[in-house]
Every structure is written in C-alpha cells, then in structure tokens.
Amino acid sequence: MKKLLLFVIVLGAAAALAGWFLSAPTRLDENTVANLGPGDPVNGELVFWASGCSSCHAAPEAKGDDKLKLGGGLRLETPFGVFVAPNVSQDPNDGIGNWSVADLANAMTHGTSPDGQNYYPAFPYASYARMDLADINDLFSFMKTLPAVGGDAGPNELAFPFNIRRGVGLWKRMFLDPAPVVAAPVGGEDVDPAIWERGRYLVEGPGHCGECHTPRDFVGGLILSDWLGGAPAATGEGRVPNITPVSGGFGSWSASDIAYYLESGFTPDYDSVGGEMVPVQENMARLQASDREAIGVYLKAIPAVSGAAQ
Amino acid sequence: MRTISKCISIVSIAIAASLGAAQADDDPIGDRQAIMSSVGAAAGLGGGLMKGEIAYSPAAGKAAIAAMRAASLTFGDYFPDGSNASDTEAAPAIWDNRAGFDAEIAKFAAATGTAMEAAGRAGPADLDAFKAAMGPVFGTCKSCHEGFRVKN
Numbered sequence: 001m002k003k004l005l006l007f008v009i010v011l012g013a014a015a016a017l018a019g020w021f022l023s024a025p026t027r028l029d030e031n032t033v034a035n036l037g038p039g040d041p042v043n044g045e046l047v048f049w050a051s052g053c054s055s056c057h058a059a060p061e062a063k064g065d066d067k068l069k070l071g072g073g074l075r076l077e078t079p080f081g082v083f084v085a086p087n088v089s090q091d092p093n094d095g096i097g098n099w100s101v102a103d104l105a106n107a108m109t110h111g112t113s114p115d116g117q118n119y120y121p122a123f124p125y126a127s128y129a130r131m132d133l134a135d136i137n138d139l140f141s142f143m144k145t146l147p148a149v150g151g152d153a154g155p156n157e158l159a160f161p162f163n164i165r166r167g168v169g170l171w172k173r174m175f176l177d178p179a180p181v182v183a184a185p186v187g188g189e190d191v192d193p194a195i196w197e198r199g200r201y202l203v204e205g206p207g208h209c210g211e212c213h214t215p216r217d218f219v220g221g222l223i224l225s226d227w228l229g230g231a232p233a234a235t236g237e238g239r240v241p242n243i244t245p246v247s248g249g250f251g252s253w254s255a256s257d258i259a260y261y262l263e264s265g266f267t268p269d270y271d272s273v274g275g276e277m278v279p280v281q282e283n284m285a286r287l288q289a290s291d292r293e294a295i296g297v298y299l300k301a302i303p304a305v306s307g308a309a310q
Numbered sequence: 311m312r313t314i315s316k317c318i319s320i321v322s323i324a325i326a327a328s329l330g331a332a333q334a335d336d337d338p339i340g341d342r343q344a345i346m347s348s349v350g351a352a353a354g355l356g357g358g359l360m361k362g363e364i365a366y367s368p369a370a371g372k373a374a375i376a377a378m379r380a381a382s383l384t385f386g387d388y389f390p391d392g393s394n395a396s397d398t399e400a401a402p403a404i405w406d407n408r409a410g411f412d413a414e415i416a417k418f419a420a421a422t423g424t425a426m427e428a429a430g431r432a433g434p435a436d437l438d439a440f441k442a443a444m445g446p447v448f449g450t451c452k453s454c455h456e457g458f459r460v461k462n
Contacts, residue, residue: 237401238460265452270354274455281452 023169025112028133033102036137044142047135049286051128051206055279056085068146070095072153076122078234080220081158083122089149097148101140108136111172118168120156121175121220127208129178135206175221180204182227185301187245192297195290199298202291203228207284212240212276229305238275244305251304255296262292339398342388345381352377353451356444359437371440372433378447379422386415401460414454421446 048054054067056074071094072087089095096104103114108128111119119125128136161167181204185191203209214222215231230242245251253261257268262284265273273281284292356374358364389404389411404411425443434440 233460238399238462241461264357266353266357266448270350270357272353272451272455274452274459275461278452278456 022173023118023166025116025118025169026110026172027106027112028102028110030102032133033105036101036133039101039137039139039141041138041142041145043135044138044140046287047131047139047206048142049283050202050291051131051139052208052280052283053088055283056123057088069149070143070146071149071151076234077236078122078220080162081156083120083156083158084153085123086153087149087151088143090144090146091148091150094150094152095148096143101137104140104143105133105136109133109178111168111176118165118172120165120168121171124208124211126176126222127205127211129176130180130201130205132201171219171221174219181210181224182298182302186303188301191301195294195297196301198291199294199296202287202295203298207280207295209243209280213243226305228299228302233276235276240276242305243299244302245300246304246306249306250299255293255300258296258299259289259292262295263289338388338390338393339396339400342385342400343398345385345388348377349381349385349451352381353448356440356448360441360444366437366440368433368435370433371444372429375422375425375429375433375443375447378444379426382415382419382422385418386412399459399462401458404458407457411454411458414450414458418447418450418454421450 054062054070056076057070057072058067059069059071060074062069070087070089072085072089074085076083076085087095090097092098099114106112106114107119107123108125108131110129111121111123111125113119156163180200182200185193185196210222210228212234213228213231214224215226215229217223228243231240233240241250243250253268261267261273262281264285265278265281267273284295352374355364355370359366359370359374364370389400391405394400394402394405425447428434428439428443434443
C-alpha cells in the first residue's frame, strides 16, 4: 500500500517536473538575431499594416494617425477571460521603448517576454511565428519612428487556471508551429507558385487571417483541418465567414474579387465590409496591389472546407 | 443594354423603397433588407461606372445617387423594438445603442443629400464629377456595417 502511494507520488512529481520543463519559455538563437543589420523602415511600415498591430494596440476605433499611437487598451473578451492589449509604444517605461530587436522577435515568434515569461496567444504570435526575421527587423525600425504614449493599459482579467502564464508553455508546445498550414497549392495547375507562396506568407503569417476565420478547439488552439473554414465570432455576435473555395459560397469569388474587396471593402455583389473585418480591410488597402492579388491567388488554391465548420 | 436594364431596376427599387415607408409595416425585417439590397444594387451600378465596366452617362450616375438618397431617408424607420429576432443581420447594437445607429443614418443621409445637390437635375456631368459625389456615400457603408451589422 505504502509502496503504491510512493509510486503515485513519484509519478506525480515526475509529471509535474516534466510539465515544468515542457512549459519553459523558448527563445530564438542569439546569433540569428545578431546578424540582421539595420532594418528598412519603409518596408517596416508595410509589415506593420499587413500585421494589423494597430487593430489591437491603438485606441479602439482610432482613425488616421491615431492608429500609430500604440498605447494599448483594447479589451479582447474570450471564453478564458478578458485580455487587455498592452502599451507597445516607444515609451521607455510604459511601452517597449527600451526593447531590442531580439526582444521583439522573441515576443512575436516565440511568445516569450524579455524577462522570460510566456505571452498569451491572444497576442497572435502563433501566426507571427511564420514571419521572416528580416520583416520583423524592418518592423522594429519602423516602430522606432512611432510616438511614445504614456500610461499602462492595465492587467488581463483571467480566472484560475488561465491566469498562470507558465501553463501557456504547454499550449505553445501543442500549437506553436512555424511550419506553413497549407503545404502546396490545391487544385489549380495554372497557379504561379511564387505568387501563391507570397499570398500564403501574408495570410498565414503577418495577416493572421486564420486567428478569426478558423474555428478553435476547447483550449483555444486552431483546428487546422478546418483552416479558414469560418468560425463563431469571438465577440459573440454572428459568424466569421468561410473564405475557402467552397462551391455555392466563397468559391464564386475570383482572385481579383478578393483583391478588390481588400482594396475597396466591397464584395462582388456590392455588399460592404463590416464588423471586425473593417480595420483588417483598411490595413490591406495600404499594401501593394500585387500583395492583395497574391492573397486572392492563395485563397483560391487551398482546401475547400464545407459542412460542419459553416 | 446592361446599363439600361440595371438603371431601370434600380429606379424601380428606389421607388418601391420610398413607397414602403408610407405603408403598414408588418414585415420590417424584409422591408429594410429590400432597401439595403437596393443600396447594394445602386453601389454595384456606381462601382461599375467607376471601374469603367459600364459606360458612364449622367442619367446612370443620377440613378445610382437617387436610389441611395431614397434608401437613406427611409431605412432608419424599419427597426422597431423586437425586430431583431429572426433571420436578420442587424446587430443587437442597433437597439442597445440607438443614438449611435441614428448618427450613422444621419451621416448616410447627409452624404446622399450632398450627392443629390451635386448631381443636379441631369446627373453628374462626367465620371470625375460622379466619383466626387458618390465617393463620400460609399464611405458611409462600412462605418455603419462595422458596428451595426453582423454576418450570420
């Protein structure tokens, strides 16, 4: 009896220890970041809009230049509690004015803070993990040109056990994977692979389209078999539409219809963009036309998700 | 041909929409959706003109603007309490934040009013004049859809 108990205790301790190691925050290799050189703020601005940082870190409903004031404060209501987007302006105390490019790259690709804590995936680093370090380097140099905004946005409001950051490490083990979601173009033989891959990069990486358009499982991980197949809106009202090439649905949009929607906000039947897609569309409108076309080409050549996800 | 049939359908929808306001209202959801669908059709005509897919004529430009005008004056009347129950994409925010919704209606009406004035009797003389008149109307769609319309 005693032996059994001991066995259980040892096993429990081993599991806890394993859990502790498995949940340890990870980081980029230091040499990789050291060799980046100075970034290009002009490309960095395009990366900034493609990644939608301002949708969460600028004041809610900010327009024009106010989108560049990254004082934080947006409240993201989720089943796990409320996440508050922090101040990521250049303020050295309240924001990230003292950060190095390595700090930003670790946050965006590993979800790890400068002092070694795990970030919650409400910060969409599971998508940003697919970004090129050169783009993050350029983004960093652009963010350096943005204003410092004082003030702390306040803490997250999460219930136990979601308030334990360490536990996020296990989530990262399960869901943080920089590999592409769709390995190769599906269906169309006449797809230009270079354009399709550019579209894939923008959608799966900086654009983090999957974070809203893909359904999640009970621990908040994306269900990749239903990639971009539509999901209940996180805001609790309505649905985020299926944007895979399903017949009788989004499949009727051509690649240039998709590009035109991202540019103008109008669907092929001249309905207007709405809801949480408005800031995304306005950001996409700032990219080069070839990038919007590439997104259209990618969305036309991915697996069609029908049925349950809708 | 495409231009003409599209214009005629738009004008008739616009008339239907403005008549609707005077009638008894037993299907506010259906009525407002019909009005918005005339807005979508007018936007389609306007967008087609702007993109050069449909040859520009002042009459076509005027038809698009007039349909928008009629819709902007009537649409707000079709959101009585309780009309958020079934088969609608109207967001609950319309009833939770009526003042905010009314402000969007007012913006829509102001933009169409200015466009009507710019259009004059004959319609905007050329495509540039049309773009200048219609542009601000197009700008009001997403600001209302952002907060007050959901996709199901």
